[in-house]
Amino acid sequence: MTAFVLTVVASWGIYALLGMGIVLVYRTSRILNIAGGEMAIFIGYIVATAIESGVPFPIAVPVGMGAAMALGLAIFWFTIRRVMGEPPHVGLILTVGIATILNGFMIILFGGGMTAIQTDLPAFTRIGSLRLPTPDVVAAFGAWLSIAVIAIVYRMTNLGLQMRAVAERVMLSAQRGLNVDRTVALSWIIGVLAAGLAGILHGERAFVALSASVVGISALIACLIGGMDSLKGVVMAAFVVAITETITALYIDPRYVLIAPVTILLVILIVRPWGLFGTVEEFRRV
């Protein structure tokens, strides 16, 4: 039972963290970022490579975080800001391109092979009579700590207030003197940082490989189930995805592990197209 709970909590945390990054950028820029998985694994590769080169885990992680923030800024500066205000499909296609480019760079820079992120921690952590696998403990703890920090920044800081303002009333925010470009840039930086952290934790818990970017699909499903503009929704829906995957793999058949959450998504989209906690939006051509 403990293993089951830990598996769910770790997967939930990673999907929620990656999903939060996707929701943050969607809220401010109205771009559905489907390159979240590639961003996550790209940063995972950076950290894994740094550790293989002798950099200790506690230093490699901040290096990866710095790289994620730089990547977020670069993506905003070179692509996103140029398509702000364009129809939604433009931004979507842009992220398809970003995913392809990141895949290419992962092959060129890191070989695209399989690796993992080593922490040098003992294989097991003992809590009382419980013997827990350390990679899962680190992943669960790291993910939920990151989620808490992002939530605090978003809810309790001036920066978060600005991001929420842009998310809700972009025109009004601009009229009140808010630097919309800067705020959107910050949301991309935080969004890619969240993805990068999720990639690091996934690599520490499982492995880093080109194929591992599939983790982004689970996060995207969580975003769509929860509602693309709802942080609360994505965290709750990430739980639905994680527990569905775990129960399917454990008690039904692992072959259906990817089908089960997608089936739930389809049902939700039919019943509530904007997701469980999403805002009903109306697009009007003007």
Next chain:
Amino acid sequence: MTRIWKVAAISAALSVMLALAAGAQEKAHKVGYIADLSGPMQDNYGPIVEGFEYYVKELNARGGIDGVQVRIAVRDDQLDATRAASMALELATSEGVNSIWGMSQTRTHLAVYQTAARNRVPATAMFSGIKEVLPPNPLAYAYSAGHVFEVAGEVSGKLAAKMVNGKGKMICNSIEAPGGVAACQYAEGAAAAGGLETGTVLFPPTVTEFGAIAQRMIAMKPTIVVAHAGSGQNVGLIRALRGAGFDGPILMGSHGLNETPLINALQGVGTLDKLQIVSRFASPDSTGKEIDAVRAAAQKYGKKTPITTTTIMGWSLATVMEAALRQCGYPCSGEKLNTMLENIKVDMGSLMGGPIQFTPKDHYGTTWWRVFQYDAGGKKFLPASEWLEASSTPTLRKQ
């Protein structure tokens, strides 16, 4: 001599020189090689091509085959069957190769085999192989010198039963793909014949989270786990199995495994002393004249990382190629080379447990397989069993 005659004489001389140069250039065996060199499995296939190229460089440095050099035209299929087939066509027609070697994942094989056969050029796979090369009616022009999943599965089941003395339960796992499913069906059949209870856990190729899958396997109470998945999946699964408390033996099919990244990725996940690989190729830490030659060539041609089983696979495949071309003589057409391959027996020395032998009714041949045990102290896989002979007609499929 008038000006027009001068021009004619110069033109004639130039023509003769060009013809001679072309003739000299043409005196080479041109072979094709297809692999995934920039796609998702480049990590597995890249070193195989390297091994193949090292061998050919050494061969050419020795003067080639009876004075004829071997030229390789390498193509990257990025694991795409359509792309692989069009490359096979281009190699067989525009490039004019007399054979195709290597190939990537099994999903590309049938397309390449059929294209090659239509153009009367033999194609020989390495690493993974499909059952269409097995007796009694193998596809024309199609050969495999690597791991055919049906055979690998049966061998792994037999070895698993032997490793736990026919007592307990074997759980096989693999991806939900024809090769993986077949490997586990034969592993289960062979393990059951060896006295074990059996079970299989299959998962989609794209799965990356193995916690629940490992728990499911542990709930089935395995004595031994047999893994026929890819490198990344093996890493995820082994980490999850050890994390969930399974300390029993794990036997991995060496389907293109690169030992060094595998070992690096598995550090710190608990006990690895019961981690084994089953392979028909020698491990890079084995000894022998041929293995030493692979190491020396790798060093000579600037390989910065240690050689892996995949490097040995490429070298082995090129050994077969040289033997076939030598028998074929020069010039060697695809048709003639195919006849040679259908009647070939190549001594592989320390590279493998026995010769590679094809016949008109068997394009795979008898194979020899060995268990390699992880040595935590040396961080390498060392031989842990004798070579086990396996027929190319596996029979122990679980129904």
